[in-house]
Amino acid sequence: EAQVTQNPRYLITVTGKKLTVTCSQNMNHEYMSWYRQDPGLGLRQIYYSMNVEVTDKGDVPEGYKVSRKEKRNFPLILESPSPNQTSLYFCASSLRSGGVEQYFGPGTRLTVT
Amino acid sequence: DAKTTQPPSMDCAEGRAANLPCNHSTISGNEYVYWYRQIHSQGPQYIIHGLKNNETNEMASLIITEDRKSSTLILPHATLRDTAVYYCIVRVVIWGGNQFYFGTGTSLTVIP
Numbered sequence A: 001e002a003q004v005t006q007n008p009r010y011l012i013t014v015t016g017k018k019l020t021v022t023c024s025q026n027m028n029h030e031y032m033s034w035y036r037q038d039p040g041l042g043l044r045q046i047y048y049s050m051n052v053e054v055t056d057k058g059d060v061p062e063g064y065k066v067s068r069k070e071k072r073n074f075p076l077i078l079e080s081p082s083p084n085q086t087s088l089y090f091c092a093s094s095l096r097s098g099g100v101e102q103y104f105g106p107g108t109r110l111t112v113t
Numbered sequence B: 001d002a003k004t005t006q007p008p009s010m011d012c013a014e015g016r017a018a019n020l021p022c023n024h025s026t027i028s029g030n031e032y033v034y035w036y037r038q039i040h041s042q043g044p045q046y047i048i049h050g051l052k053n054n055e056t057n058e059m060a061s062l063i064i065t066e067d068r069k070s071s072t073l074i075l076p077h078a079t080l081r082d083t084a085v086y087y088c089i090v091r092v093v094i095w096g097g098n099q100f101y102f103g104t105g106t107s108l109t110v111i112p
Helices: none
Strands: A004-007 A010-013 A019-025 A031-038 A042-051 A054-057 A076-078 A087-094 A108-112 B009-013 B018-023 B033-038 B045-050 B061-064 B070-075 B084-094 B097-102 B106-111
Touching: A004 A087, A010 A019, A019 A031, A019 A087, A019 A108, A031 B097, A042 B097, B009 B018, B018 B033, B018 B084, B018 B106, B033 B061, B045 B061, B045 B070, B070 B084
Parallel strands: A010 A108, B009 B106
Antiparallel strands: A004 A019, A019 A076, A031 A042, A031 A087, A042 A054, A087 A108, B018 B070, B033 B045, B033 B084, B061 B070, B084 B097, B084 B106
């Protein structure tokens, strides 16, 4: 089944403790992206990747890192999480960057205390 | 600087057409308009996209004005399962990369 998977789905952590949220897709998609969703603000793009080893900042990249060493994986790294990064995070992928639909993962709900 | 603006909420009677508007007055010539919807806190689901021409698929129709500064998503026969938040999105090409700007969405409630 074609899908985007994220792990973990729920995470509660403390300020400053490094964490990684994994994202994987099995559709051989070139474009992958991370979004965060906060009440009243809709979804905002954090980082995106046009292909392997090609990543770029989205609208709200501060406090996050990403890597794209393999086509299927696009992990989101929080080196030193802070409470303002408490949010619902979505990973998405698409065959290419434009003119096609993005497939979204189920979301990761992160709480930083 | 919002790329898209949408009304925060709308109601629609079951079986009637739902018309959801979106303004994207700063859109450039090569920027697509996409529509997604989100039910509760699930991952957004693709509905339709377009560049200049009107588009139709099995889910909805997308009407884009000639000047491309606004568009309307039409759900022809709304059902209760269409109750969701609908996002109008612009894809912006920046230095060869592609960023997607979601608005804050319209919460559509379909009323029996």
